[in-house]
Amino acid sequence: MLAVARQVIRLRDEDIDNFPCADLRTIDQLWVKYSNGRFGFSVQKRIYQGLGGTKEYNPKVWEKFGDKVGWRKVDIKCWLYYSEITFDIKAPEGHLPRTLFGGVWVGPLNERGYFQRWGVGWRLLSRRDL
Numbered sequence: 001m002l003a004v005a006r007q008v009i010r011l012r013d014e015d016i017d018n019f020p021c022a023d024l025r026t027i028d029q030l031w032v033k034y035s036n037g038r039f040g041f042s043v044q045k046r047i048y049q050g051l052g053g054t055k056e057y058n059p060k061v062w063e064k065f066g067d068k069v070g071w072r073k074v075d076i077k078c079w080l081y082y083s084e085i086t087f088d089i090k091a092p093e094g095h096l097p098r099t100l101f102g103g104v105w106v107g108p109l110n111e112r113g114y115f116q117r118w119g120v121g122w123r124l125l126s127r128r129d130l
Contacts, residue, residue: 001027013123021129028130031097035089039096041130044069047094048125055126062122069094 002008004023005015024041031040047068053061066072070092072079085091085098124130 016123016127019124019127024127024129027097035096038089038093039091041097041124044094045125045127045130048122053122053125055123057122065122068092071095071098 001011001019001023005011005019007015011019028041032042037043044065048061048065051061051064051068052058053065063072063077066079067074070080070086082098086095
């Protein structure tokens with residue numbers, strides 16, 4: 001995805017919005033096919049929208065999504081590091097793919113010392129072409 005968007009480190013809002021439909025569908029279809037329907041952007045989109053997710057960032061919905069797909073330590077309410085992601089078919093539905101859009105913190109710090117806006121994943125999961 002970074003190569004298609006001609007980025008090196010992370011995807012920006014405009015990269016997500018302008019990512020070629022055909023490439024996005026191909027990536028998603030491969031994930032869905034080889035995970036027997038457990039993983040893929042379309043699987044994540046279904047979960048995300050089922051929780052009320054839209055293209056607009058909503059921290060409560062994004063946290064619920066993170067809890068549902070296993071990207072958060074629910075007991076202590078914090079996000080997993082990329083190195084803690086489970087790369088196994090036994091991971092929760094929607095757990096993969098987990099890309100740089102899901103792990104880049106941007107924006108000002110909140111009162112607990114965390115950045116307030118987390119990645120651009122909600123934008124991807126709001127695309128109509130998934």
